[in-house]
Each structure stands twice: as C-alpha cells, then as structure tokens.
Amino acid sequence: MIGFSVNGKRVDLDVDPSTPLLWVIREQLELTGTKYGCGMAQCGACTVHINGEAVRSCVAPVSRASGKSVTTIEGLSPDLSNPLQRAWLEEDVPQCGYCQSGQLMSAAVLLREKPKPTDEDIDAAMTGNICRCGTYPRIRRAIHRAAEMVAKGGAR
C-alpha cells in the first residue's frame, strides 16, 4: 500500500510502486486533467506538484509521492478562482487545451518563487512545457497578468 494525499484528500492504494504517478492519478484516481504527452519528461503535459514542487509525473514512480502531498490541476482550484486560471481565461490562452494543465501547474510554481517574473524568467521556467498549438505568447501574457493580480491582493 502506498499512501499520500491528493488535492487534500488522503488516498491509500494497492499499486506497483514503480508505476508512474501519472497513470495512478489518471486511472486509479480518475483525475484525467493531468495528461500523458511523451512519457519521458520532455513535454510537461503531466506536470503536478509533490509538496509544492513541479514534478513530471510520467517519470516519477508513485512511490515518490508516498507520505507526501500531491496537487493536480483539479486541485489548483476547481472553480477557476486561482489567479492563473483567471488570467488564462482573460487572455483566452488555450487552443486544443491538451498541454494547458501542465502549463498552469508549472506557472504556479514559477509565481510562487518569482512573484514578479520577467519575460526571461517566464521563458526559462516554462521552457519544459510544450504547446503544439503555439500559445506561448498568450501564456506569457497570462503569467504577467496573474502576477499583477497577486500583487494587487488577488486570492492566492
């Protein structure tokens, strides 16, 4: 049995500890917002947080989450109240949308570490998240917008 918390809820699972966390989240826990893109930490679509750190869940064995706190896109805020989600809405960021869960989860860590990121900070932090539709300019604008919201005392 492997136990950890997901979006604040405790789970105990009977699962092969070498199974990538991604597939446990998607299949056992039925949280399908976290996406499979490459399976080799190259595209960022599977990004989740383990104890607040951005992790590529497609290569992280579920054992790595043991005893820890996992946050998925569903836990960022289900009602779209997170400044990043609000900024993403205002900038109309997604196209096909498949990569956006990972983009948001990476951006969340960036904003926590750098509340006022420059374009260069954003490019550096987001470079591991690929968008095949090419929404990068809007992602960058949305991160700046979210940073402004937080600075002005938006919900965080």
Add this chain to the structure above:
Amino acid sequence: MIGRKMGKGIERRDFLKVSVAASGGLLIGFQFPGINTLAAAKSATGPKASADTFEPNAFVRIGSDERVTVIVNHSEMGQGVYTSLPMLLAEELDADWTKVGFAPAPVDPKYNHPAFGLQMTGGSSSVWSGLEQFRQAGAAARSMLVAAAAQQWNIDAATCRTESGAVFHGSDRKLTYGQLVDAAAKLTPPAHVQLKDPKTFKLIGKPIKRLDTPEKLNGGAVFGIDVKLPGMLTAVIARPPIFGAKMRAFDDSRARSMPGVKKIVAVPAGVAVIADSFWQAKTARDALHVEWDEGSMQNFNTSEMMLDFRERAKTTGTSVRKEGDAATALAGAARKIEAVYEVPYLSHLMMEPLNCVVDLRADSCEVWTGSQFQTIDRANAAKVAGLPNEKVQLHTTFLGGGFGRRANPQSDFVVEAVHVAKAAGAPVKVIWTREDDMHGGWYRPAFLHAIEGGIDASGNAVSWRSRSVGQSIMAGTPFVAMMKGKDYDPASVEGIDDLAYASPISRLSRTSRRSMCRCSGCVLSDTHTLRSRWNVSWMNSPHWRKRIPTSSGVHSFTSSLDILACSIWPRRKRDGANLCRRGWGGGSRCISPLKVTRRMSPRSRSQMVEFACIAWYAPSIAGST
C-alpha cells in the same frame, strides 16, 4: 492573408478553389457554401418537441431554461470551431451569448461538410463552409420563435423584434426564447429565411472569448484519452518496426504472466496486450518478443531517397501548368534567383497521442475518439465490426491537436481498436505511446522542390519555373479518384498548379497592384509524382500553414522574388518592408522549416533577404478557421 484580405487581390471564387485544393483535394460534390444548406439544416425528423426543448433543426436546441445548445459538426482541435460556429448561429438567432453552449454532432449525413460531402474537419474550411449553414439554422429558429410570440400576442410577426434571447413587441411586451419553446416546437420550419445585413452584426467580427476555455483550465475537458467506461480495459500494441513489416510469430511467455494482463492477441496492426491499466499493458507489451517479416522497406532510407529525388529533378516531369514561354522570359530577366527546397518527412506529433475507445456488443458498436473524419471512421469501424453503419455510434471528443493525422482515409487508429475490442470481450481503450505515435507513419511526405524565377527591371515577375519531386498522398487511398484524368497527385502540387499569384510582385505592391495584375508572368511547372510504398498524409499546423510540402517552397520563393524586387526598386522596397512589418501574410507564408540547399545569382543578396523574410513573417503566426 487570403482569409484576411479576401476579395482584394484574390477573387472569392479563386479563394474557394484554393481552399478546396488545400484540403488535400477532397473535391467531392463541391459546391459553393450556402447552397442547399437550409435543406441540409432541417432536422431529418422535423422539429422536435419534448417537454422542455425546441429543436427547430439539426444545429440548435433551445431549452425552457434559456440554454441555447449549438450542435457543431466540426471537431474542436484548438482552432476554435466550438466558439466560431456557435457565434454564426447565435448571431442570426439573436441569442443571449451568455446562454450559448456547444455539443459535438453525432455522425449523420445531415452534418456533412457542405462542400466536401463528408462529416469531417480539415483544410481550414469549417468557418467558410459553415457560414451560411449556421446562419440559416439560427435565422430559421429565430423566425419560428418570433412566429410563436406573434401568435400568442395575436399580432403580425413582422412587427416583432428580437434581442438577447427574447422576442419584443412595442415597449412593454416580451417573451423569452425559453418561454416560447413549447409553442415554437409546434410550428413548421420556414422554407426561406432572411439573413441579417452584416452591418447589424453583434457577434460576428467581434472578439469573443472561447466557450471551451473554462473546462480546459480545471481538467474538466474530456479528450479521447480521458474516456472511461465501466469495466474498460486498456490495450497497447506491439507495432511493426518498419513500415509494411508483418508479424511472423510472437513469444508472450513472460508478458502473459505479468500483473493485470488479460489477453495478448495478434491483430492486423501487430500484437495487442490487453490489461487492466495502461502501465500494465505497456510494460507487458515491452516484454513481448515479436518476430517480424520486415518486408520490402527494410533497406529503405531517406538519404538515398533524396539522392534519387535529385536525380529525378534533372528530368522533365508531368506538366502541371504552362503559361507563355518561361524559358525565354527567364533568359531575358533583369534579375534571377533559383532555389532548391528539400523538406523532410514530418510526423504530425499531436500533443495527445492517438487513442480510441471501443465498446463492441453483439448488435452495436460505440466509438469514442478525437476524429477529423467521422463519416469515414464510422464506416471503417462498421466494416470491421460486421455491423451496418447505423449500428455504430461515433462520439467525437476534444482533440489534443489534429493537424490531419486524425483525418485518416484508412481510419488506422479506429479500425485497430475495433479489432482489439473483438478480442477483449469488454470495452477497451487503445493508447499509442509517444514512440508508437512518432513511429506510426502517415507522415507529411518529403519533397524536393526546385524553383527558378526572374524579374524585370521594374520589379515585375516575368518568369516562374518549378519542378517538384515527391510521393503521392492520394495514391492507394479512397481519394485516388482525385487523380483521375491527371498524371499527378493534386495534393502534391499545392501552390504550383493553383499558383495564387498572377505575378508574385502584384501581391505585395499596394500602390501599383492594378497595373501589376495585368503583367502576365510566364509559368512552367512540372512534377514527378511517385507512388507510395508506404502511407503518407496531409498535415496542417500553425507552423506549416499549408500542409502540402510544395506550397512551402512556393511561398518562400514568392517572398524571395518580392524582396528581390524591393531591393532594386526603392518604392517597392518601402512598400515591401512596410507590408512585412505589418504582418502581411498573417504568418501563412512562414518558411522557417525550409532547408535551402542551393542558391544562385545574386547569391549574397538573395540569401540575406530570404532570412530577413523569415524573421518578419514568423511572429505573426495565427490559427484560423
């Protein structure tokens, strides 16, 4: 550019022709959009009345709760059709936009593409082909709602007006669409409707936020890979390492006993491992030992193929277009350039790898997948399932990118899933790993494209000679009929046979377009169309705006000629630079992926302007349709 400035340089008819050719040549039952669309828009069973909904036609459903659901017959793969097409309908309906939603259409002939005669999405064609279809469907619904209100008020319908989801009469009478649902459902749809004067549009042409954004920000959007059915198993397939290879034998002694594995079966696509979960299926698949008969492609390599292309390019191919005497015109040109573009095979590489869910029963089959070819996918699934088409339901999910890969004439990713479902004895989801997807073929074909061009002393293009070599997309597919009467594949000469520019320079020069258009450049184009030993397909994406490899060369070379002209004529220089800076071309002339292998006079200048052009155009890439 074409979409943005339509009607200025390119006539609308030409635009349609170009667009249809751009689809990969699905010129089946081509007609201008709008014709017969009202008939097509009528629900097969007439208006439906249920307790609380009004379905005046196949494209809209209005509830007593005021919700307006637009049924969209095109697939949402990032290009925005779940917003743009509802906008068209809501505009004519005078709906309250905050109450408008969308639903994917089931597979039915009434949802066929008005121009292509199939239910499908591709070729940057959804909005132009749906323009009148969706507007008419909205106008028809509006007219019935107005008639219902007029009946209740016992007045002439012509004295009513509509706004934001309600019918008004005078200043004191108002009935919302939700209140009129029952009454409107009893009326007969109108035979003709009056469409709005575009000057009065409230939605069309305005920036509107996408309807599908919220669910793409909280994990709610369901892509094919997210579908889950009760009792569903997951399969991963061991696929041939070489195109055309066939499975000879396999040893599953290790894989069979691995946890979660239910069945391991040979299917036409390879060897399918069916398990409780993806990771179990994938690890067991990797533990299989499969012997392949590698077939005729085992010694094939692309470097040798490109050498062969270069040899072929020395000889004249099948004539595609001939206007005037291009050789003489080139000889007399003031400036000449020549370029050879070699573009590689390209995988579509959607972010969401291919997948398909199938629930096969004795007398029914349900399929969930991100499809761009619903009519074809359903028919192919039905064939494998041994069921008539109407017993097969195909549910279109969100597509994590399409780019043409999910518009597959053989429905490869659907057909194999039905085969797996036959063996699984339970609902099953087949998932391609990223490697499976990347190795899986149906690439955009590699091409060699050599172009020579010349301009006269005033900067007018006077000669354009083009020769291309590459593999046919249509040959060996049901679309081979498109090649009838031609010795080449129309999909392989996009931008060549329908060169959209009477003279390239005329497109860039605002100040003298009129006179330029009278300048008739000489054009000579030929091509070597090679029959495939393996499958290739069309590709579309924001980066290669046109999906057929030769069009990239055309656009790049056009730019080169334009800039060459700018360099010798100051006024052009200014115009050209301004137009480039303003994003003229809308990114559709993006040329960055090209490899320029050879360039002749004037060597240094043309190379310089070529790369300058990349820098100017690339930032304005935008999705469309």
